[in-house]
Amino acid sequence: VTQRRPPPPAAAWPGRRSIALALGGLVVTATVWWLAAPTRLQTAGARVAPGDRSAPIAAPSAPAARAAAVAALPPPPATPYPATGTPGLSADDPLTAYRKANVYPPTSRPLTADQADRLHPGRRHETMRPDDHGAGITYLFTADRYFVIGDETLTATLDVRRDGVPIPVSVTQAYAVVVDPTGGSALRPAGGAVGVPTPPLAALDPGGPPPPRIALAFAPSGAIQAAQLAPARLGLARQAAIGIYLEFDHGAGRQAAHFDFQYTPTRGIPARFTGALRDTIEAGSLVIHAGVAVDIPGRYAIDCNLFDAADQPVAWSRFKGELAAGVHDADLVFFGKVILDGHARGPFHIGQLRGARFAPGLDPDLEQMPPFAGSYTTAAYPPDVFSDAEYDSPDKQRMIELLGQDSNHRGGAGGSAGSH
Amino acid sequence: MTKSLPLVLALALAIPLTADADVFDIHVGGICSTDFGSTLGHWTGETSINAPIDQTTSMATATTQMAATLDRYCTGSNLCFVYVYSNGGAVMSRTLALFSTAWNIAYVAASASNEGGSELGGTGFLAQVFGQCALAGHIGTSDHRNGWNHNDSHGIVTGMIAGDGWLAPFVQSAVLPGHDDGAVSEASAGGYTTTDGRSSICEAAPKFANHQAWFSCEYGSLNHLDMKLKMICDDGGLTTGCP
Numbered sequence: 001v002t003q004r005r006p007p008p009p010a011a012a013w014p015g016r017r018s019i020a021l022a023l024g025g026l027v028v029t030a031t032v033w034w035l036a037a038p039t040r041l042q043t044a045g046a047r048v049a050p051g052d053r054s055a056p057i058a059a060p061s062a063p064a065a066r067a068a069a070v071a072a073l074p075p076p077p078a079t080p081y082p083a084t085g086t087p088g089l090s091a092d093d094p095l096t097a098y099r100k101a102n103v104y105p106p107t108s109r110p111l112t113a114d115q116a117d118r119l120h121p122g123r124r125h126e127t128m129r130p131d132d133h134g135a136g137i138t139y140l141f142t143a144d145r146y147f148v149i150g151d152e153t154l155t156a157t158l159d160v161r162r163d164g165v166p167i168p169v170s171v172t173q174a175y176a177v178v179v180d181p182t183g184g185s186a187l188r189p190a191g192g193a194v195g196v197p198t199p200p201l202a203a204l205d206p207g208g209p210p211p212p213r214i215a216l217a218f219a220p221s222g223a224i225q226a227a228q229l230a231p232a233r234l235g236l237a238r239q240a241a242i243g244i245y246l247e248f249d250h251g252a253g254r255q256a257a258h259f260d261f262q263y264t265p266t267r268g269i270p271a272r273f274t275g276a277l278r279d280t281i282e283a284g285s286l287v288i289h290a291g292v293a294v295d296i297p298g299r300y301a302i303d304c305n306l307f308d309a310a311d312q313p314v315a316w317s318r319f320k321g322e323l324a325a326g327v328h329d330a331d332l333v334f335f336g337k338v339i340l341d342g343h344a345r346g347p348f349h350i351g352q353l354r355g356a357r358f359a360p361g362l363d364p365d366l367e368q369m370p371p372f373a374g375s376y377t378t379a380a381y382p383p384d385v386f387s388d389a390e391y392d393s394p395d396k397q398r399m400i401e402l403l404g405q406d407s408n409h410r411g412g413a414g415g416s417a418g419s420h
Numbered sequence: 421m422t423k424s425l426p427l428v429l430a431l432a433l434a435i436p437l438t439a440d441a442d443v444f445d446i447h448v449g450g451i452c453s454t455d456f457g458s459t460l461g462h463w464t465g466e467t468s469i470n471a472p473i474d475q476t477t478s479m480a481t482a483t484t485q486m487a488a489t490l491d492r493y494c495t496g497s498n499l500c501f502v503y504v505y506s507n508g509g510a511v512m513s514r515t516l517a518l519f520s521t522a523w524n525i526a527y528v529a530a531s532a533s534n535e536g537g538s539e540l541g542g543t544g545f546l547a548q549v550f551g552q553c554a555l556a557g558h559i560g561t562s563d564h565r566n567g568w569n570h571n572d573s574h575g576i577v578t579g580m581i582a583g584d585g586w587l588a589p590f591v592q593s594a595v596l597p598g599h600d601d602g603a604v605s606e607a608s609a610g611g612y613t614t615t616d617g618r619s620s621i622c623e624a625a626p627k628f629a630n631h632q633a634w635f636s637c638e639y640g641s642l643n644h645l646d647m648k649l650k651m652i653c654d655d656g657g658l659t660t661g662c663p
Contacts, residue, residue: 416656
């Protein structure tokens with residue numbers, strides 16, 4: 001009689017073999033994971049000490065070391081980069097650089113007296129320059145402002161000199177053009193030979209300044225030439241870039257020049273500051289709530305500077321967010337650690353409160369608000385209301401984790417490993 | 421418990437312990453370009469992207485396209501390294517300043533950046549140096565320095581390099597303050613907050629927040645065209661064809 005093997009039990013899955021395979025697989029997977037990523041049990045910020053990429057990592061098979069890895073102390077605080085940058089070369093590895101760059105929030109940072117771009121928004125940046133043909137003259141063609149709003153007037157000036165001394169010139173052409181980002185192909189120059197500038201005016205705008213051209217009348221004003229333009233008379237409906245084009249004869253030849261400015265017509269103003277301001281302390285930071293009357297809802301960017309009781313710059317802050325139509329507060333957060341690190345004392349006051357609606361898809365995509373012309377002073381908060389804590393956020397922790405996983409790129413530290 | 425244990429184990433094996441993070445190296449070209457070109461850097465296990473950014477018409481258009489590129493590659497568990505050249509540096513800076521999205525960008529590596537605008541924007545050398553496109557006439561110093569808050573970089577560090585080489589038609593260097601690569605001054609390429617002339621991007625003077633000099637204080641013999649691939653070479657993405 002042949003004795004047949006009994007059939008397997010009805011509950012065949014999961015059987016002992018499956019369990020054994022699963023356990024084996026788990027052990028293998030866990031081992032591979034442990035060997036490949038020994039730092040995963042550390043806290044995100046403790047993976048690599050700043051400035052110490054060679055810090056020893058817990059050996060995978062050493063329980064004591066593993067326990068130490070789990071219980072690793074948080075990294076020492078990062079020292080922030082100076083507000084105005086570090087002279088010389090920066091050789092920080094990407095993770096260290098990121099940590100130093102994010103001690104303060106991205107939109108609430110220290111402000112110093114030499115940060116001209118923050119303290120003088122809207123200032124023009126043209127400088128005296130030599131003529132294109134080497135005729136030995138220098139000239140400065142610029143204006144009194146970059147942003148013109150509503151009924152404001154732009155004053156354009158031309159200062160031409162020989163050996164540093166102003167000389168008389170005749171303006172042979174001068175006009176304004178509303179910039180058309182699609183370009184005016186009919187006026188596009190064919191291009192000149194290398195070393196020879198293409199014809200004046202047309203060469204100033206390779207896209208070609210399209211018609212209509214609004215004639216400008218330059219006239220002597222002291223030692224320079226000046227002209228005024230009130231863009232309101234153009235009847236524009238919304239934000240526009242306007243180019244000013246000019247050609248002048250300096251006696252030894254002709255020179256062309258050009259600059260642009262931004263104009264916001266009254267009916268295109270998206271929102272205005274109401275003048276209602278108040279301040280609070282929230283989570284150890286100073287928050288200035290700026291009232292905004294919004295006509296055109298959308299995404300807004302609003303900037304503001306903070307000064308201390310001695311009128312020294314302390315911090316800049318930026319609100320970025322959606323604002324619906326109506327009156328709302330734009331909250332400008334001045335981070336507590338920025339105030340404390342700057343040894344600033346209140347009462348604080350604000351300056352350069354300005355903003356714009358950001359409208360992706362439109363061109364120009366920034367519609368300016370009239371800057372706040374008033375003043376506002378906060379309460380005289382004692383230093384102990386401000387927090388000395390470093391900025392943190394889920395986004396920051398995610399970046400620290402991602403940067404900790406990358407080994408290909410070393411950035412300024414050098415030695416990145418490419419694939420060629 | 422006896423029945424559920426194997427199931428738990430099976431699930432444990434099935435669930436990845438960490439989500440796979442893809443790394444993208446985004447390349448952004450310069451003025452009058454629509455992409456970076458055919459030569460990209462390459463890093464092991466990563467994907468190089470030739471960003472389709474139209475820099476022929478306006479900064480607004482380029483900004484929107486830059487944001488769309490970052491939305492596509494630099495979110496979730498992905499990580500991006502962004503290599504920008506010339507006016508691409510301005511486009512990237514503007515995009516970071518205007519959008520609120522917390523893209524996963526490790527750093528921006530900028531070669532000969534026009535972030536601070538070029539003095540050639542008001543001269544007759546535009547077409548020869550930058551090319552024949554509408555945007556070339558509107559990237560001046562006042563336009564770029566007033567166009568956005570260069571200090572709002574989402575906390576992302578921008579490493580910068582600059583050249584001081586000669587570029588035809590040569591005489592335009594007299595228009596650019598301080599040292600320049602024939603198209604942009606080191607005041608722009610070094611991330612300085614003013615247009616004052618610089619003799620090196622290591623000079624101690626105010627810079628936009630989180631902007632810093634990498635690798636060299638100045639490449640004295642490299643002009644604006646030479647500089648295009650230099651940052652990628654410095655950062656390990658290319659070993660051939662490097663200036």
